[in-house]
Amino acid sequence: MxxxxxxxxxxxxxxxxxxxxxxxxxxxxxxxxNPVDAIPDLSENQVIVFTEWMGRGPQLVEDQITYPLVTNLQGLPQIKYVRGSSMFGMSFIYVIFEDDTDIYWARERVLERLGTATRTLPEGVSPQLGPDGTGVGHILWYTLEAPGMDLGEQRALQDWYIKFALQNVKGVSEIASFGGFQPQYQVTADPNKLLYYGLTPADVIAAVRANNNESGGRKFEMSDIGYIIKTTGYLSSIADIEQIAVKTVNGVPVRVADVATVQMTGEPRLGIFDQNGEGERVGGIVVMRYGENAAEVIGRVKEQMKEVSRGLPANVKFDIVYDRGELxxxxxxxxxxxxxxxxxxxxxxxxxxxxxxxxxxxxxxxxxxxxxxxxxxxxxxxxxxxxxxxxxxxxxxxxxxxxxxxxxxxxxxxxxxxxxxxxxxxxxxxx
Structure with missing residues (x-):
């Protein structure tokens, strides 16, 4: 031959x-x-399912979330094995598929199975799929240089403006925010006052939840003119929460302000992000999708950053702390x-x-x-x-x-x- x-x-x-x-x-x-990258992607073909159940210990999360999900996700087609991990308030499930399995087909199969598996989970618990990125998908880290702006405002700017703008870039799977404070209303109940009025923390929670809602009505016609009736019931300030009535004693309402203190504060954090010992910073991590060209995605993200910078407040700019493009x-x-x-x-x-x-x-x-x-x-x-x-x-x-x-x-x-x-x-x- x-x-x-x-x-x-x-x-x-x-x-x-x-x-x-x-x-x-x-x-x-x-x-x-040919796609260009610095390091080969040797990660497994996996789909991550994470579930939040804040305030619960690892053993309880393992028994009521991780174990039911692992047993329900086993048996999927083209699957190799399923791994589970439980921690305080969080559950992670790693569904590993065969190497030649299409990742988006695998995500659809996992999502279908989760539709039936959630019936066995506690009320209010909703599993979610992780981003369609790999273990080496973190291609760019950035922080915000914002002198004179507090960390809560920086985090709000990152979550409600920058994040949405950068997520539209082709090839980007997720923009993961870090640092700063996520603002929230915090109601701190006084046990002595609750005992005096014969209330429990659950009564205060139920009152706040019931009064933070809107309901719609039907159309009302008068003088040949139709009016749409609706209520505006969403809470928008500290005063709105303080005026909520928890119960009535002898015709006098007991308000939230009578048994608790309401304040605007940041969500409890488990850590901080410090840059070069100069103080805390707020920023984001750009996660690349499966099979994308890292060099091209980084270039598109940087171009989008130039457009986003035009809408930032004065003296606020990006500081890239990790760029795989240089590597x-x-x-x-x-x-x-x-x-x-x-x-x-x-x-x-x-x-x-x-x-x-x-x-x-x-x-x-x-x-x-x-x-x-x-x-x-x-x-x-x-x-x-x-x-x-x-x-x-x-x-x-x-x-x-x-x-x-x-x-x-x-x-x-x-x-x-x-x-x-x-x-x-x-x-x-x-x-």
Whole structure:
């Protein structure tokens, strides 16, 4: 078979050169379209389900949330295994699928199963799917430089303006906010006053919840004009909460202000984000979707940041604290220089030791064609251009040259033998 291929190639040199040129062109296009990243994505094909049940201990979360969800999610098609983790107020389920499973198909199957699994969970508990990103999807971290603005205002700016603007960028799965304070109304009940009025904390909670609502009415017609009747009952200030009546004693309402203190404060935090020892900062983490080109997504996010900056208050700007784009550029540049240097050195060695330009050319022409064709395979198998893959290509240059040298020496040996036989035949004829 190999002899036939060699024979056909020798007899059809133009066709072989045209096919090689087409292969090189296809490979060059693959080089341009291949995703670029600094590190390979070796994370598992997983779907994360997280559930909040604040105020409950890990054992209770394990018994009433994690265990029921794990048992219900087992048995999904193309699944490898299910792992669960419980902590204070939180439950995490990691559903690991086969490597060749489409991630969005897997998320749909998990979401379908959650529709039936939630029936066994406590009231008010709602499991949610994690972002469609990988373990190496954190491509950019940023903080806000906002002198003169308190942390609550910075967090509100991040959550209600910046986050929504950056989430619209193509390839971004999620913008995870961190730092600062999330404002909330806090009602602190006085146990002595509750005991005096014969109330419980549950009575105060029920009163606040019942008075923070709106209800609609029907259309009312008067003088041939239709009026839509509705109520406005949502709480909008501390005074609204303080005036809520919890119960009535001898015709006198007992308000929330009579048994509790209402204030605007931040949500309790488990930690802070400090930057360079200069104080707390507010910011966000850009999470990339599965299969996206990290370099392109980072570029689009930075362009969107320029647009978002126009709407920020005065003296407020972005400070990028982690940018994988710089790591990508430095890593790819280092490998690229190594490839170029290796190709030049190999070419010089082949030219010097063979000392025959036609033989050396037949060997050296294989290097760019083989390298270009390797990117075709990288795209076919969904492998990005990263440190590992490019280093493997660099190491393979020596193998490519070795094969060419062996084939050239073999051809030279056979030609020498045939030439010796031809010379012997010529001498015998002359004698």
């Amino acid at each position: 190999i002899h036939r291929i060699i024979e056909w190639s020798v007899r059809n040199r133009v066709t072989v050169l045209v096919l090689a040129a087409l292969l090189f062109g296809w490979g060059w296009y693959a080089v341009k379209t 990508i550029r430095e890593s790819i540049s280092s490998i690229k220089h190594t490839l170029i240097e290796e190709m030049i050195v190999v070419s010089l060695v082949v030219l010097i030791f063979l000392f025959h330009w036609r033989s050396a050319l037949s060997i050296l022409i294989q290097i760019p064609i083989t390298l270009a064709a390797s990117f075709i395979l990288l795209n076919a198998f969904g492998i990005s251009s990263n440190i590992m893959s490019l280093t493997g290509i660099a190491l393979a240059i020596g193998v490519i040259v070795d094969n060419g040298i062996i084939m050239s020496e073999n051809a030279y040996k056979h030609l020498s033998e045939r030439y010796a036989q031809w010379q012997a035949g010529q001498k015998s004829q002359s004698t």
